[in-house]
Amino acid sequence: MYRKDNISNNYFFRKARRSVGLMKKIEQVSRKEIDDSWNAVEQILQASEQEKIKKTRYRLVWTSVAAMLVLGAAVFSTLYLIPSESSLVAALHESSMLADSTTEISLITSSNHLKLEDESVLNYDSNGKVSINKQQVQSVRNVDAAKNEKELNHIIVPKGRRMNITFEDGTKIYVNAGSHVIYPAVFDKKKREIAVEGEVYLDVARDPKRPFIVKTGKFDVKVLGTVFNVTAYKEDKSASVVLVKGCVEVETNTKEKVMMSPDQRVSITDGKTSTEKVNVFKYICWKDNLMYLKNDRTGDVLNRVARYYGVNIRYDEQVADIPISGKLDLRGDINSVLDVIEESVSVKFVCDSSGGFHLSLK
Missing domain, CATH: 2.60.120.1440 (Jelly Rolls)
Structure with missing residues (x-):
């Protein structure tokens, strides 16, 4: 279900994908956006x-x-x-x-x-x-x-x-x-x-x-x-x-x-x-396959991503408290989401033997 390719073989491909800006900049979300989302x-x-x-x-x-x-x-x-x-x-x-x-x-x-x-x-x-x-x-x-x-x-x-x-x-x-x-x-x-x-x-x-x-x-x-x-x-x-x-x-x-x-x-x-x-949009946009972040703990975000995709994600203690902001699009696969997080908070992830992921500081 999820891509488990060798990380080193896809490193430059993932770097190229990041350049399109999957993580959107924080912006004020209006009531109209909430209604449009609904x-x-x-x-x-x-x-x-x-x-x-x-x-x-x-x-x-x-x-x-x-x-x-x-x-x-x-x-x-x-x-x-x-x-x-x-x-x-x-x-x-x-x-x-x-x-x-x-x-x-x-x-x-x-x-x-x-x-x-x-x-x-x-x-x-x-x-x-x-x-x-x-x-x-x-x-x-x-x-x-x-x-x-x-x-x-x-x-x-x-x-x-x-x-x-x-x-x-x-x-x-x-x-x-x-x-x-x-x-x-x-x-x-x-x-x-x-x-x-x-x-x-x-x-x-x-x-x-x-x-x-x-x-x-x-x-x-x-x-x-x-x-x-x-x-x-x-x-x-x-x-x-x-x-x-x-x-x-x-x-x-x-x-x-x-x-x-x-x-x-x-x-x-x-x-x-x-x-x-x-801002209620932050708490209801999961139904639109989005995650809206504003100075959230990276550890909390990774726990939510793991639950959303049904995978195991481990992370080092130093990663847990790093703040992260932006919008995550959850319509893609887990690798795409972790690519965005990896770039946003200067961490790196690897696939483990069980099909899960481990994140640590770069």
Whole structure:
């Protein structure tokens, strides 16, 4: 999937590519650019869906009796049914081992396990019936819509993959690499609730009678209808919410509540909450396959790149704290991205025997 040519043989070719300026200069990003970015994603998704109608491939794997026995009745109830509000987050924890070991995008219900292609698009109707890239899949739902309100669906997106979901209420969610989302096929009549581990961008359909609640291991976000980004990877020290438009309430595990306004970011680090005004484009452009940097730690950037491409990247301690600024275009291969970083912060990278990369100072 990724180019693993000998580095010395391609050294001058990579130098030539750098001259075209893959890393753009920092510039003020306007609200128009954010709106244009959103419109571009919508157009790409529409085109992608039309193309995938012709070539969708998926594998339906029925859950074995033996696997169900191993899970046991108690774990089954936690993973796939909704006995209480806390069960959504509990289900994330209970299924973390499964999520960590998954190498393909997976849709998991109480009865089956569906493998999906990268950039797949799921759509649910009002009865919980799901279609994948506009092709209907009958077997991943109950006939009884009331039962779908109680049954949990799991979407697991491994590193190096991304996908999109439209829920039955019209809410759109873009799921980034290395993420896990749990939700009912049909939302409750009084609330719409999902659990997230990783990163998602949501455009929530307005419904004053049913608040939309995003639960994570560190905080909950409650909205009626708005656009925002949630980042809550279990391996990261910090978790955050960035509000694009509308209004949301964030409640931490310590019951601290914060009302957010557009262009604000709420971060939770080691139990402490902070609020700041930000350029939201920086935090949502991942859905456009971009990374916007402004004095970011190179170590943090490399961790995000590794997650995005699903590869292992190691770096020396001296590299981690070097600041880096600019825009990274993630539509190319991993080598192209590392070329840009290599030139921007005066580091060098080599491929290791496992297919990963190691970066050190020049």
